[in-house]
Amino acid sequence: MFESILFYTLAAFILGFGVLVVTARNTVHCVVFLVANFLCVAMIYVMLGAEFLAIIQVLVYAGGIVVLYLFVVMLVNLKRGPDAAPDRRRQSRVGFVLAAVMLAEISAILVYSAARPASAVAAAAATPLQTVGNTEVVGMLLYTDYLIPFEVASMLLLVAMIGAILLAKKEI
């Protein structure tokens, strides 16, 4: 019961902040709503038993990436937002409708799938949660099975850092 209340509340917040992010005029507001959104998502991760992921979400997303966004927003310091300009192609409406229809479709698929009994997924879900702590499991995986992808990711971040410096710098 509690779980349900929590889920719906969080879902409502997530979607609500998402809507705000998408629709807000002021970019700074957007960033703020995005932080809120990320925090709510972190809560969802907790609900899903992914505590490490939640921490990462808060630290990296809400703490790192969003700050980066804020920096950029402050740097560019637009006087007049691009959305003030007229939408010449009327594409936004198409995109909106398309997204809505797709959401409906996906929902339909999911609902239909949920209505189906005794799927493999449901069977797997029946098994109890592992005893090992979540962070430990993830750590084990990262440093054993997924060591190379992990290193690749670190490499990727390094390259991205260099690239970002190169791109952002006025003169090298």
Place this chain on the structure above:
Amino acid sequence: MTPITPYHYLVLSAALFMLGVIGVMTRRNIIIIFMSIELMLNAVNINLAAFSQQLHNAVGQVFAIFVVAVAAAEAAIGLGIILAFYRNKETLNIDEMNILRW
């Protein structure tokens, strides 16, 4: 009230994803578009986490962590590009980024 199944998370994820899509489609401020992309990535992460919990397999969380790493890299590069673009065009309107044609 039915218990919260993975389907709920999936629907949430889909909804959030579609919000991101709508943002990408409708906004013309590049920064906001990037934020919408972050929303979509989050939706994916929710998806991964949900399946991870459902299947009692932490691999999904591992992938989510990679997604976060990639998202960070993407944000860094993307924002660098935005800065460079802004310095050239004095605008953030995505419609001005149209030299990729013909």
Place this chain on the structure above:
Amino acid sequence: MRFIWLIPLLPAAGALVNGLFGIRWFSRTVSGLLACATMAGALGLSLWAFSELLGLPADARVHDVVLGHWIPPMALQTAHDIGMFQVPWQFRLDPLSGVMILVVTGVGFLIHVYSTAYMKDEAPGGYARFFSYLNLFCFFMLVLVLGANFLVMFVGWEGVGLCSYLLIGFWYEKKSASDAGKKAFITNRIGDWGFILGMFLVFFTFGTLDFRAVADAAGAMPIESAGFGVLSIICLTLFIGATGKSAQIPLHVWLPDAMEGPTPVSALIHAATMVTAGVYMVARNAVLFQHAPHVMQIVAIVGALTALMAATIGLVQNDIKRVLAYSTVSQLGYMFLATGVGAFAAGIFHLMTHAFFKALLFLGSGSVIHAMAGEQDMQKMGGLRKYMPVTFVTMMIGTLAIAGIPPLAGFFSKDEILYQSFLNNRFLWLIGAVTALLTAFYMFRLILLTFYGTYRGAPWARVAAPAAAMEAAAHGVRHPLDGQAQKDDHEVSHGAADVRAAGHAHAWHGPHESPRAMTVPLMALAVGAIVAGFLGIPQALKGANTIEHFLAPSFESHTAAAREAGAGAAAGAEHGPGAAAAEEGAHHLSTAGELGLMVLSVLIAVAGVLAARRFYFTHPELPDRLAARWRGAHALLFNKYYVDELYDATAIKGTVAGGRGLWTFDRVVIDGAVDGSGWLTRVSAWGSHMFDKHVVDGLVNLVGWIAEEGSFFVRRLQTGLVQNYALLMVVGVFAFLTLYLVAR
């Protein structure tokens, strides 16, 4: 006689050596001596051969020499069967050709000697060239007379025509000379056309070209007294050839113009030898002509008319050489008259005597011209008798001979002709008699104008003062030795001659006797003009008429059968002209009648002489008065009956117009066709170009255009707008989702 082939070859060798080496290297003396030596050799050989010929019995006086085969035997279709066409280089010595080679080599030798002095003022190259031509001419002339068949004769025939052309145009810088050469050559070509046709027909008819074989074959055929048979046609075409060569009407126009050549050439070619080739050819084919009496009539009439016409023209000409030229034409007319009435021997006799006295007269006139420094107008001469006695005496002998005063050569030959024509046709005799009168008249006019009276020419420097010499030279008066060579300096602009004349201070010292090399041939020919007639003293004067009997075998067919057939035919056609008259039986006018005719002709001649004396000696004003009174007739004669003008207006203008027409045809049709094909090519090329440009290029361009215009819509997808691409991606996802939803 075995060496008769050497007779023509000696002059040929001389011509070859002089032509190949002499023009460049020989001096005048060497080339002149060489030419004279070859001619002397030929003359000696001729005399030897002739004496051997005389030693033979009259029936056997034929000797053939075959040098080799020219055209090997080949089968050709003839009228009756397949004939073997073969032409050997065959020379034949018989009485006719014997007389001819004597005339040619004798007169030719004398004229060569004469020329060594006359041509003294030529440059050594021109001198050698002249003698080379002259020797070449003698070679061809001897080939002509010695040739045993038509084709060998034709070689000589064409060769003398060529040499005539070369020698008339010897001073080729002079336009009138080269024009005259061309005129002579082209006019001769017309005659040659007839000769060639005749030859074709001879071969087609008889299957051979040998004179004797033809004569034998023709002798066996009936006389065509009824109409024109094949023999008549042969004779007519041959006669056309003869008129061209011998300057008879209507092809006589070239001979007076041929006087543009050096005077020895006129004497040798255009008086003594070449122009008589036509007569010789007719005489050579006497049997053929005897069997074509109608053609004989034509020959006689043409000859008589030519004689009369040329004599009348000669009455009023003032150029001394032209008078002689018309006299030559007139005398040739006599010869044809003789052959036309069947008196072939008389024709050849006259040919021979004429060769002597006309060569004499020409050489004499050359001497006069020489003495007058190139002056040829008789009105500017006069009184030359005292300056050049030898020339005067010899020319007087020649004139008396041609006028027919006994006992000179012309009297006998001309009287024989007149007698034979009297037997044949009184009208022809009348024409001949009138011509004889005119001949005596114009010849004595020539003598009187030239040698009697007072001198009317240009004055000369009596004292050879250098200043006067210079002046004389500047006035174009030449040392006589410059003579004819420079007579047309004012036309040819011979600057070098002026300088030479002035530099040597050779003033003209007035008319004077010519050098010995010129007078000796004159004297020799004068002797010939006196004695040649004694060969043919008629029986009426108790003579033997040697030459007629000597020549007779040449005019008969030779096989006994043929002779009998011919005699029978002659007997059958007793009233046939010519041939019948020539027969012994028909040879009848009383001796008294013949003597009467003779006296008559002498009287005629004397009358002509006296008339000339009255007109040009005692009453010199008479000719002008007569000319004024008969202005039309005088102009007609003076302009030679306007024959040249007539030919110019018809044949020449016609030819030119034809050429122009052909040219127009060329230009319009041929060029048009060429241009048209060019135009077609261009049009088709243009069409191909247009096809390329519009169809081929059009297809290529169409592909490009389709790609471009097609891409116009396709590239609209490439908006370059990032959101657009994102939208498309979403659309794709949507499509897959929908597909999944529908398909599951």
